[in-house]
Amino acid sequence: MDFYYMPGSGGCRTVVMVAKALGLELNKKLLNTMEGEQLKPEFVKLNPQHTIPTLVDNGFSIWESRAIAVYLVEKYGKDDYLLPKDPQKRAVINQRLYFDMGTLYDSFAKYYYPLFRTGKPGTDEDLKKIETAFGFLDTFLEGQEYVAGGQLTVADIAILATVSTFEVSGFDFSKYSNVSRWYDNAKKVTPGWEENWEGLMAMKALFDARKLAANNLWVSQAVIFFLSNGQVEPIAPSDMDLYYLPLVGACRSVLMVGKALGLEFNKKIINTLEGEQLNPDFIKINPQHSIPTLVDNGFTIWESRAILVYLVEKYGKDDSLYPKDIQKQAVINQRLYFDMSLMYPTLANYYYKAFANGQFGSEEDYKKVQETFGFLNTFLDGQDYVAGDQYSVADIAILANVSNFDVMGFDIGKYPNVARWYDLVKKITPGWEENWAGALDVKQKIEQKQNSAK
Template sequence: MDFYYMPGGSGCRTVIMTAKSLGVELNKKLLNTMKGEQLAPEFVKINPQHTIPTLVDNGFAIWESRVIATYLVEKYGKDDSLYPKDPQKRAVVNQRLYFDLSTLYDSFAKYYYPYFQTGKPGDAEALKKVENAFDFLNTFLEGQTYVAGSQLTVADIAILATVSTFDIVEFDLKKYPNVDKWYANAKKVTPGWDENWDGLLQLKKIIEEMTRTFPAAATSVVMDFYYHQGSAPCRSVIMIAKALGVDLNPKFCNILAGEQLKPEFVKLNPQHTIPTIVDEGFVLWESRAILIYLVEKYGKEDDSLYPADPQQRALINQRLYFDMGVLFQSFYQAVFPQIVTKKPPTAEAMEKVEKAFVLLNTFLEEDEFVAGPTLTVADISILAIVSTFEVVDYDISQYPNVAKWYAKVKEVTPGWAENWEGVQWLKNYMQSS
């Protein structure tokens, strides 16, 4: 059976260990999600959710690692020990599998993914979720050798894949004695452990490379930030601040209620626009100028987000001006009226949108990012705008290079979640007003 995977993926390693336990041979097909290979049309045809792991067993395609694991046991297991048929025993296994997905692994993603992307881990609340998850797991294992009963099950295998991922980032398991004892035993008794660990070592190398390429700037800066969550330019500033580790002191400015026209705000910014920042008395507006300023002041030397090389910088600047003068203008003329007045766009306005996306598609013909091989402030600014087109369900897939870039940049840009919350707010506002 064909198995689409990456060695470092926790879910992929779950399937590998389950298959090893069953003596099932997998025809492994490496799918490099870092390069966007999961978005290739031939893979999307197999799995429209374009996720790994994905299994194709004699034409039957299935994804989600825990589902794959239980499927393999039910179809190829010599007995039901890994996934018992008894309703109560199976219910406990299922509960632990859902716990792994929604609590344990989710806590890993919330706390450590920001570190992989910026060199700075998640906040104290995210760390608390990790600790709570391990407290739960420690409780489940009180007086137990295995997580869901008296024998090894797919729940142990899935949770082993997750816990071992915490291991490579040097999370202190010894604070949870039941987990620590279980982990030591699970490593010994689970078939495929060695391959699981090999995958983790490959993942560790990738993480080390990512943190070398994209470190966060150490700063305790806090600056006033006048914003509205519906504004794409404001959201671009949120994302760059997240990437740099700069703390913003948010000051909501309800432009829909005219708060930007209040005398105290006009005194700060006579153009009365958002976003506006106040950094130790220095006032600046226009999002793209803010992005550059924050990198130049708070980024590392020769930061890849806005490098010092004149040619690289010129290309980034060109894309920023394209964003403001072409892409954002097309949004303002075609989409903004739909949000505010409910008027459909004119044919001329939609033609400008299409021309803007055709140009962006051309820029992305050779490179993964809009201004070269690495993420820059141009990607972040354009990401904020492109994502806002989703408010009116604009079909980005008709521009394949843009669609591929969009899928990738959502994954690697710090602050994407906050950006998406703003997009959803705007969409809800449009639908309810």
């Protein structure tokens, strides 16, 4: 059962939660619509409308999330609990599903999607449509626990995906008391809620990046999102502050390790392009005024690789990402220094020079890139991971940089060990999709600079 999706999409998250409720395993296939992958002929054959989510179940292809949700329940549901057979109950559920698509989600799209294009939300009138939609939903929930009656249904799951999207986008629906009551309960009783939330974090990161992009903000550093598919529950204290900028790869490597550990950060953006790192309040926290900076219950640490090791040693349930064995640690540390002293500098010296004048670096700079990948290819000869036979923080740190080379068009395929490793770690690293979204935005910034330099 192949499922073509992107984790941040509300419709995709709906299907994931319904599948989880039914105990179904989906063969997930990422389809990057930002790169136009939905227009590839092989996908258009599956779905001529070329939209996601798309489900292919033993040769049967179906798209539109709510249609998929209903199909899955009808075919694979052990009972009719999520979609009762009673015509009246089904009619109410269908009404709520159409309400979700045509009113609730539509209001979200009209107000928030302009952020992707302009960095600013829609009009006051668009905001009023959101308020009207939530007013309707609040009325639907008057005197009942679920959106379509007295039991959890596919309508609750679809609307939960949408309402949670509003939450992470900053819309305050607390004044809609019935919606708030329903939402608190739905989060607890809906299978797959954690994965839905992970997808939302991906979407939020993309929104943040787009807002920065629209304001012509860029950073000359490496950039890093796979979702942990609900396998990790957040356990971090709420007062763990991470000062960061979404486009900075070093920051995103911290986010990926945090995701691997099930940690949540209180994220605080420091716009280094506006000089915010020089604010006296931040210098008191980090006199080197660099990002990422982590403040954990009063303890302050910066330099991304130091943060990675700290997080694993303090919060790891085991030492798998940074083993206690002294020799293994030494190899991991070497790889981390390699990442800092070669991988990132060669990226910056060749590709990121375009931020200054629209031109990449010299042939000599490019040769250093090739030499660095030659070293990495050698490290990976006969082993799965960069520091041996065990996945570690070194893989995550180096992945952040290698993905930037990839998005800039560097031919990783010439280095077969690196290519094999890269294909593997993309699949298993929590936070991969967020990382890739950031890499795409760096590429966009460089291309904008190149175009303006012509």
